[in-house]
Amino acid sequence: MRCLDLAVEQWDPALVDWAERVAFSVPMHTAMRLAMRAAAAVRRQRPELPVCLYGLYAPVSRDLTAGRLADRVIAGEYEPALAAWAGGDDRDTGLIHLGRGTFEVPARDLLPPLERYAHLRVGGEERLVGYVEASHGCVHMCRHCPLPTVYDGRIRIVGADTVLADVEQLVAMGAQHLTFGDPDFLNGVKHSLAVAEAMHERFPSLTFDVTTKVEHVLEHAHVWPRLAAAGCLFVVSAVECLNDDILRRLDKGHTAAQASEAVALLREHGIETRPSLMPFTPWTAEDDLRDIFDWVVEDDLIGNVDPVQYTIRLLVPEGSLVLDEMREVAGPYDPESLSYTWTSPLDDLQRRLAAIAEAGADDPPANVFYRMRSEVFGGDEPQIAAGSVEGRPRMTEPWFC
Secondary structure, eight states: OOOOOTTOOOOOOOHHOOOOOEEEEOOOOOHHHHHHHHHHHHHHHEEEETTTEEEETTTTTTTHBBTTTBBEEEESOOOOHHHHTTOOOOOOOOOOOOOOOOOOOOOOSSSGGGSSEEEETTTTTTEEEEEEEEEOOOOOOOOOSHHHHHEEEHEEOOHHHHHHHHHHHHHHOOOOOEOOOOTTTTTTHHHHHHHHHHHHOTTOOOEEEEOHHHHHHTTTGGGHHHHHHHTTTEEEEEEESSSSHHHHHHHOOOOOHHHHHHHHHHHHHEEEEEEEOOOOTTTTHHHHHHHHHHHHHTTTTGGSSOOHHHHHHHHOOOOGGGGGGGGGTTOOOOOOOOOOOOOOOTTHHHHHHHHHHTTTTSHHHHHHHHHHHHHHHGGGOOOOOOOOOOOOOOOOOOOOO
Protein backbone atom coordinates (compact mmCIF):
# COMPACT_ATOMS: atom_id res chain seq x y z
CA MET A 1 0.00 0.00 0.00
CA ARG A 2 1.21 3.50 -0.85
CA CYS A 3 -0.26 6.86 0.16
CA LEU A 4 -0.27 10.18 -1.65
CA ASP A 5 -1.57 13.25 0.21
CA LEU A 6 -2.77 15.72 -2.40
CA ALA A 7 -2.90 18.44 0.26
CA VAL A 8 0.91 18.56 0.27
CA GLU A 9 2.09 16.31 -2.59
CA GLN A 10 1.81 16.38 -6.37
CA TRP A 11 -0.27 13.85 -8.27
CA ASP A 12 1.91 10.94 -9.45
CA PRO A 13 0.68 9.05 -12.56
CA ALA A 14 3.36 6.40 -11.95
CA LEU A 15 1.43 5.23 -8.89
CA VAL A 16 -1.59 4.60 -11.11
CA ASP A 17 0.56 2.36 -13.31
CA TRP A 18 1.74 0.49 -10.19
CA ALA A 19 -1.61 0.13 -8.40
CA GLU A 20 -4.11 -2.72 -8.53
CA ARG A 21 -6.74 -0.51 -6.82
CA VAL A 22 -7.06 3.18 -5.95
CA ALA A 23 -9.05 4.63 -3.04
CA PHE A 24 -9.61 8.33 -2.35
CA SER A 25 -10.31 9.72 1.14
CA VAL A 26 -12.98 12.44 0.94
CA PRO A 27 -13.68 13.77 4.47
CA MET A 28 -14.35 17.36 3.36
CA HIS A 29 -15.76 19.36 0.45
CA THR A 30 -12.34 20.38 -0.93
CA ALA A 31 -11.07 16.79 -0.66
CA MET A 32 -14.06 15.57 -2.70
CA ARG A 33 -13.41 18.13 -5.44
CA LEU A 34 -9.73 17.13 -5.60
CA ALA A 35 -10.65 13.44 -5.61
CA MET A 36 -13.12 13.84 -8.46
CA ARG A 37 -10.40 15.37 -10.65
CA ALA A 38 -7.89 12.71 -9.64
CA ALA A 39 -10.38 9.86 -10.18
CA ALA A 40 -11.08 11.21 -13.66
CA ALA A 41 -7.32 11.11 -14.33
CA VAL A 42 -7.24 7.48 -13.18
CA ARG A 43 -10.12 6.61 -15.50
CA ARG A 44 -8.30 8.17 -18.46
CA GLN A 45 -5.02 6.44 -17.66
CA ARG A 46 -6.37 2.99 -16.72
CA PRO A 47 -10.14 2.67 -17.30
CA GLU A 48 -10.21 -0.89 -15.91
CA LEU A 49 -8.68 0.01 -12.52
CA PRO A 50 -11.11 -0.33 -9.55
CA VAL A 51 -11.65 3.03 -7.81
CA CYS A 52 -13.25 3.75 -4.42
CA LEU A 53 -14.32 7.02 -2.76
CA TYR A 54 -14.62 6.81 1.04
CA GLY A 55 -15.48 9.35 3.72
CA LEU A 56 -18.10 11.91 4.71
CA TYR A 57 -18.49 13.45 1.25
CA ALA A 58 -18.55 10.16 -0.66
CA PRO A 59 -22.36 10.20 -1.09
CA VAL A 60 -22.32 13.66 -2.73
CA SER A 61 -22.96 13.91 -6.50
CA ARG A 62 -23.45 10.17 -6.86
CA ASP A 63 -24.82 10.54 -10.39
CA LEU A 64 -21.43 11.95 -11.34
CA THR A 65 -19.23 9.64 -9.29
CA ALA A 66 -20.79 6.20 -8.77
CA GLY A 67 -20.17 4.06 -11.84
CA ARG A 68 -18.46 6.86 -13.78
CA LEU A 69 -15.58 7.95 -11.55
CA ALA A 70 -15.77 5.26 -8.87
CA ASP A 71 -16.79 1.62 -8.61
CA ARG A 72 -17.43 1.79 -4.85
CA VAL A 73 -18.64 4.65 -2.64
CA ILE A 74 -18.43 4.19 1.16
CA ALA A 75 -19.47 6.65 3.90
CA GLY A 76 -19.66 6.58 7.68
CA GLU A 77 -17.59 4.00 9.60
CA TYR A 78 -15.91 2.87 6.41
CA GLU A 79 -12.87 0.95 7.73
CA PRO A 80 -14.21 -2.67 7.52
CA ALA A 81 -15.84 -2.18 4.11
CA LEU A 82 -12.79 -0.33 2.75
CA ALA A 83 -10.39 -3.04 3.99
CA ALA A 84 -12.58 -5.73 2.42
CA TRP A 85 -12.68 -3.85 -0.91
CA ALA A 86 -8.91 -3.30 -0.85
CA GLY A 87 -8.52 -7.05 -0.35
CA GLY A 88 -10.48 -7.79 -3.51
CA ASP A 89 -14.07 -8.06 -2.25
CA ASP A 90 -16.17 -6.23 -4.85
CA ARG A 91 -19.57 -6.95 -3.33
CA ASP A 92 -21.60 -3.78 -2.80
CA THR A 93 -22.41 -3.81 0.92
CA GLY A 94 -24.19 -0.47 0.87
CA LEU A 95 -23.27 3.19 0.93
CA ILE A 96 -23.51 4.22 4.60
CA HIS A 97 -21.92 2.08 7.32
CA LEU A 98 -22.62 2.91 10.96
CA GLY A 99 -21.64 -0.32 12.68
CA ARG A 100 -19.83 -0.21 16.01
CA GLY A 101 -16.38 -1.70 16.04
CA THR A 102 -12.76 -1.24 16.93
CA PHE A 103 -10.31 0.90 15.00
CA GLU A 104 -6.75 0.24 13.96
CA VAL A 105 -3.96 2.64 14.89
CA PRO A 106 -3.33 4.76 11.76
CA ALA A 107 -0.22 3.94 9.71
CA ARG A 108 1.40 7.38 9.98
CA ASP A 109 4.59 6.12 8.31
CA LEU A 110 2.74 6.08 4.98
CA LEU A 111 2.21 9.86 5.09
CA PRO A 112 4.67 12.75 4.63
CA PRO A 113 6.48 13.97 7.77
CA LEU A 114 4.72 16.46 10.07
CA GLU A 115 7.03 19.22 8.85
CA ARG A 116 5.03 19.24 5.60
CA TYR A 117 1.78 20.17 7.35
CA ALA A 118 0.41 23.18 9.22
CA HIS A 119 2.29 24.26 12.34
CA LEU A 120 1.09 25.85 15.56
CA ARG A 121 2.24 29.45 15.98
CA VAL A 122 2.31 30.52 19.63
CA GLY A 123 4.59 32.60 21.85
CA GLY A 124 6.79 33.65 18.95
CA GLU A 125 7.59 30.09 17.88
CA GLU A 126 6.20 27.37 15.64
CA ARG A 127 5.51 23.80 16.75
CA LEU A 128 4.84 20.62 14.81
CA VAL A 129 1.22 19.48 14.94
CA GLY A 130 -0.44 16.06 14.81
CA TYR A 131 -4.11 15.18 14.24
CA VAL A 132 -6.23 12.59 16.05
CA GLU A 133 -9.92 11.77 16.49
CA ALA A 134 -11.54 10.51 19.69
CA SER A 135 -14.97 10.13 18.04
CA HIS A 136 -16.77 10.24 14.70
CA GLY A 137 -20.17 11.65 13.81
CA CYS A 138 -22.29 14.08 15.81
CA VAL A 139 -25.41 13.93 17.96
CA HIS A 140 -26.66 17.28 16.59
CA MET A 141 -28.59 17.95 13.39
CA CYS A 142 -27.40 21.40 12.26
CA ARG A 143 -29.18 21.82 8.95
CA HIS A 144 -26.24 23.11 6.90
CA CYS A 145 -23.82 20.41 8.10
CA PRO A 146 -23.01 17.31 6.01
CA LEU A 147 -22.78 15.06 9.09
CA PRO A 148 -26.54 14.52 9.70
CA THR A 149 -27.04 13.11 6.20
CA VAL A 150 -24.56 10.32 7.03
CA TYR A 151 -24.65 9.85 10.82
CA ASP A 152 -28.25 10.97 11.48
CA GLY A 153 -27.49 12.14 15.02
CA ARG A 154 -25.17 9.27 15.98
CA ILE A 155 -21.60 9.18 17.24
CA ARG A 156 -19.05 6.40 17.25
CA ILE A 157 -16.30 6.35 19.87
CA VAL A 158 -12.67 5.60 19.05
CA GLY A 159 -11.23 3.53 21.90
CA ALA A 160 -8.95 5.41 24.28
CA ASP A 161 -6.14 2.87 23.80
CA THR A 162 -6.21 3.44 20.04
CA VAL A 163 -6.21 7.22 20.39
CA LEU A 164 -3.34 7.18 22.90
CA ALA A 165 -1.29 4.80 20.74
CA ASP A 166 -1.77 7.20 17.84
CA VAL A 167 -0.74 10.14 20.04
CA GLU A 168 2.37 8.24 21.10
CA GLN A 169 3.51 7.69 17.52
CA LEU A 170 2.77 11.32 16.60
CA VAL A 171 4.88 12.53 19.54
CA ALA A 172 7.65 10.20 18.37
CA MET A 173 7.40 11.92 14.97
CA GLY A 174 7.94 15.29 16.64
CA ALA A 175 4.43 16.54 17.40
CA GLN A 176 4.31 19.15 20.17
CA HIS A 177 0.63 20.01 19.68
CA LEU A 178 -2.41 17.97 18.68
CA THR A 179 -5.62 18.91 16.92
CA PHE A 180 -8.58 16.76 17.94
CA GLY A 181 -10.51 16.51 14.69
CA ASP A 182 -13.76 15.22 16.20
CA PRO A 183 -16.74 17.07 14.68
CA ASP A 184 -17.60 17.89 18.30
CA PHE A 185 -15.13 16.92 21.02
CA LEU A 186 -17.79 17.14 23.75
CA ASN A 187 -20.39 14.88 22.14
CA GLY A 188 -19.01 12.13 24.34
CA VAL A 189 -17.76 14.38 27.12
CA LYS A 190 -16.67 11.71 29.64
CA HIS A 191 -14.72 9.79 27.00
CA SER A 192 -13.06 12.88 25.56
CA LEU A 193 -12.11 14.27 28.96
CA ALA A 194 -10.60 10.92 29.95
CA VAL A 195 -8.56 10.79 26.73
CA ALA A 196 -7.28 14.35 27.19
CA GLU A 197 -6.24 13.77 30.80
CA ALA A 198 -4.59 10.42 30.04
CA MET A 199 -2.70 12.08 27.19
CA HIS A 200 -1.53 14.86 29.52
CA GLU A 201 -0.37 12.32 32.10
CA ARG A 202 1.83 10.59 29.51
CA PHE A 203 3.00 13.74 27.71
CA PRO A 204 2.77 16.70 30.11
CA SER A 205 4.25 19.27 27.69
CA LEU A 206 1.88 18.39 24.83
CA THR A 207 -0.77 21.02 24.04
CA PHE A 208 -3.96 20.55 22.02
CA ASP A 209 -7.04 22.18 20.54
CA VAL A 210 -10.59 20.90 20.11
CA THR A 211 -13.74 21.72 18.17
CA THR A 212 -17.10 22.01 19.94
CA LYS A 213 -20.43 23.81 19.66
CA VAL A 214 -21.16 27.06 21.50
CA GLU A 215 -23.94 25.33 23.42
CA HIS A 216 -21.50 22.62 24.58
CA VAL A 217 -19.00 25.22 25.76
CA LEU A 218 -21.70 26.59 28.07
CA GLU A 219 -23.43 23.31 28.93
CA HIS A 220 -20.18 21.64 30.02
CA ALA A 221 -18.66 24.63 31.79
CA HIS A 222 -17.24 22.31 34.45
CA VAL A 223 -14.80 20.62 32.03
CA TRP A 224 -12.80 23.70 31.02
CA PRO A 225 -10.62 23.97 34.13
CA ARG A 226 -9.62 20.33 33.64
CA LEU A 227 -9.04 20.67 29.88
CA ALA A 228 -7.02 23.86 30.45
CA ALA A 229 -4.88 22.02 33.01
CA ALA A 230 -4.40 19.21 30.47
CA GLY A 231 -3.02 21.64 27.87
CA CYS A 232 -5.97 22.93 25.83
CA LEU A 233 -4.86 26.17 24.11
CA PHE A 234 -7.89 27.05 22.00
CA VAL A 235 -11.33 25.91 20.92
CA VAL A 236 -12.71 26.08 17.38
CA SER A 237 -16.43 26.81 17.59
CA ALA A 238 -18.90 27.29 14.74
CA VAL A 239 -20.42 30.66 15.60
CA GLU A 240 -21.48 31.12 11.93
CA CYS A 241 -23.14 34.55 12.30
CA LEU A 242 -24.69 36.94 14.82
CA ASN A 243 -28.25 36.95 13.41
CA ASP A 244 -30.49 34.89 15.70
CA ASP A 245 -33.05 34.27 12.96
CA ILE A 246 -30.41 32.77 10.66
CA LEU A 247 -29.03 30.72 13.54
CA ARG A 248 -32.54 29.31 14.08
CA ARG A 249 -32.84 28.49 10.37
CA LEU A 250 -29.59 26.55 10.65
CA ASP A 251 -30.68 24.88 13.92
CA LYS A 252 -27.37 25.88 15.50
CA GLY A 253 -28.63 25.64 19.08
CA HIS A 254 -27.16 28.96 20.27
CA THR A 255 -27.81 32.71 20.08
CA ALA A 256 -25.50 35.63 19.38
CA ALA A 257 -25.45 36.51 23.08
CA GLN A 258 -24.42 32.95 23.97
CA ALA A 259 -21.51 33.13 21.52
CA SER A 260 -20.09 36.01 23.56
CA GLU A 261 -20.76 34.14 26.80
CA ALA A 262 -18.77 31.18 25.47
CA VAL A 263 -15.79 33.38 24.54
CA ALA A 264 -15.78 34.92 28.02
CA LEU A 265 -16.14 31.56 29.77
CA LEU A 266 -13.21 30.01 27.93
CA ARG A 267 -11.03 33.07 28.58
CA GLU A 268 -11.64 32.72 32.30
CA HIS A 269 -9.61 29.51 32.03
CA GLY A 270 -6.93 30.84 29.68
CA ILE A 271 -8.42 29.19 26.57
CA GLU A 272 -8.96 31.25 23.42
CA THR A 273 -11.87 30.83 20.99
CA ARG A 274 -11.19 30.61 17.28
CA PRO A 275 -14.64 31.12 15.75
CA SER A 276 -15.53 29.56 12.42
CA LEU A 277 -17.95 31.76 10.50
CA MET A 278 -20.41 31.50 7.63
CA PRO A 279 -21.26 35.16 6.92
CA PHE A 280 -22.93 34.63 3.53
CA THR A 281 -26.28 32.85 3.34
CA PRO A 282 -29.40 33.54 1.23
CA TRP A 283 -30.84 35.43 4.22
CA THR A 284 -27.82 37.60 5.06
CA ALA A 285 -28.19 41.39 4.90
CA GLU A 286 -25.37 43.93 4.93
CA ASP A 287 -26.14 44.84 8.54
CA ASP A 288 -25.52 41.20 9.47
CA LEU A 289 -22.00 41.47 8.08
CA ARG A 290 -21.40 44.66 10.03
CA ASP A 291 -22.59 42.89 13.17
CA ILE A 292 -19.96 40.18 12.66
CA PHE A 293 -17.13 42.70 12.31
CA ASP A 294 -18.38 44.67 15.32
CA TRP A 295 -18.65 41.49 17.40
CA VAL A 296 -15.08 40.54 16.58
CA VAL A 297 -13.91 43.94 17.83
CA GLU A 298 -16.11 43.98 20.94
CA ASP A 299 -15.06 40.48 22.03
CA ASP A 300 -11.36 41.12 21.26
CA LEU A 301 -11.19 38.42 18.58
CA ILE A 302 -9.33 40.23 15.79
CA GLY A 303 -6.28 38.02 16.33
CA ASN A 304 -8.42 34.88 16.63
CA VAL A 305 -10.22 34.85 13.27
CA ASP A 306 -8.53 33.77 10.04
CA PRO A 307 -9.50 36.31 7.34
CA VAL A 308 -10.93 33.58 5.12
CA GLN A 309 -13.68 33.13 7.72
CA TYR A 310 -15.23 36.47 6.68
CA THR A 311 -15.74 35.13 3.14
CA ILE A 312 -17.38 31.73 3.70
CA ARG A 313 -20.53 31.09 1.66
CA LEU A 314 -23.19 28.49 2.47
CA LEU A 315 -22.67 25.19 0.64
CA VAL A 316 -25.75 23.03 0.07
CA PRO A 317 -24.70 19.50 -0.92
CA GLU A 318 -27.06 16.75 -1.98
CA GLY A 319 -29.30 15.62 0.87
CA SER A 320 -28.60 18.71 2.98
CA LEU A 321 -31.22 19.35 5.66
CA VAL A 322 -31.04 23.08 4.98
CA LEU A 323 -32.83 22.56 1.66
CA ASP A 324 -36.11 22.62 3.60
CA GLU A 325 -35.34 26.24 4.48
CA MET A 326 -34.28 27.13 0.92
CA ARG A 327 -37.07 25.92 -1.33
CA GLU A 328 -37.85 29.46 -2.54
CA VAL A 329 -34.23 30.53 -3.09
CA ALA A 330 -32.34 27.38 -4.16
CA GLY A 331 -31.32 27.07 -7.78
CA PRO A 332 -30.31 23.90 -9.63
CA TYR A 333 -27.73 21.47 -8.27
CA ASP A 334 -24.21 21.92 -9.65
CA PRO A 335 -22.47 18.51 -9.52
CA GLU A 336 -19.05 20.04 -10.19
CA SER A 337 -19.17 22.44 -7.22
CA LEU A 338 -21.07 19.85 -5.11
CA SER A 339 -23.74 22.35 -4.09
CA TYR A 340 -27.16 23.67 -4.96
CA THR A 341 -26.78 27.17 -6.35
CA TRP A 342 -28.21 30.34 -4.85
CA THR A 343 -27.66 34.05 -5.39
CA SER A 344 -27.69 37.12 -3.18
CA PRO A 345 -27.34 40.91 -3.60
CA LEU A 346 -24.17 40.51 -1.49
CA ASP A 347 -22.44 38.15 -3.95
CA ASP A 348 -20.21 40.92 -5.30
CA LEU A 349 -19.17 41.95 -1.78
CA GLN A 350 -18.37 38.34 -0.96
CA ARG A 351 -16.10 38.12 -4.01
CA ARG A 352 -14.33 41.37 -3.05
CA LEU A 353 -13.72 40.13 0.48
CA ALA A 354 -12.44 36.79 -0.86
CA ALA A 355 -9.97 38.68 -3.08
CA ILE A 356 -8.73 40.68 -0.07
CA ALA A 357 -8.29 37.47 1.97
CA GLU A 358 -6.37 35.80 -0.86
CA ALA A 359 -4.14 38.82 -1.49
CA GLY A 360 -3.37 39.07 2.23
CA ALA A 361 -2.64 35.39 2.80
CA ASP A 362 0.87 36.19 4.09
CA ASP A 363 -0.05 39.38 5.97
CA PRO A 364 -0.81 39.67 9.70
CA PRO A 365 -4.50 38.75 10.18
CA ALA A 366 -5.21 42.09 11.89
CA ASN A 367 -4.09 44.04 8.82
CA VAL A 368 -6.37 42.00 6.58
CA PHE A 369 -9.24 42.42 9.06
CA TYR A 370 -9.07 46.21 8.83
CA ARG A 371 -9.02 46.13 5.01
CA MET A 372 -12.06 43.83 4.99
CA ARG A 373 -13.87 45.91 7.60
CA SER A 374 -13.33 49.03 5.52
CA GLU A 375 -14.81 47.24 2.51
CA VAL A 376 -17.93 46.30 4.49
CA PHE A 377 -18.46 49.65 6.23
CA GLY A 378 -17.30 51.86 3.36
CA GLY A 379 -17.16 55.54 4.24
CA ASP A 380 -19.24 54.88 7.37
CA GLU A 381 -16.48 52.95 9.13
CA PRO A 382 -16.25 54.04 12.76
CA GLN A 383 -12.89 54.49 14.45
CA ILE A 384 -11.98 51.51 16.60
CA ALA A 385 -9.16 50.68 18.96
CA ALA A 386 -7.32 47.43 18.42
CA GLY A 387 -7.24 44.97 21.28
CA SER A 388 -4.62 42.33 21.90
CA VAL A 389 -4.28 40.82 18.43
CA GLU A 390 -0.78 39.35 18.38
CA GLY A 391 0.42 36.26 20.15
CA ARG A 392 -2.87 34.32 20.12
CA PRO A 393 -2.30 30.63 19.35
CA ARG A 394 -3.17 29.74 15.76
CA MET A 395 -2.30 27.41 12.94
CA THR A 396 -0.04 28.57 10.13
CA GLU A 397 -2.78 27.55 7.67
CA PRO A 398 -6.42 28.61 8.14
CA TRP A 399 -8.96 25.94 9.01
CA PHE A 400 -12.62 26.17 8.07
CA CYS A 401 -15.44 23.70 7.75
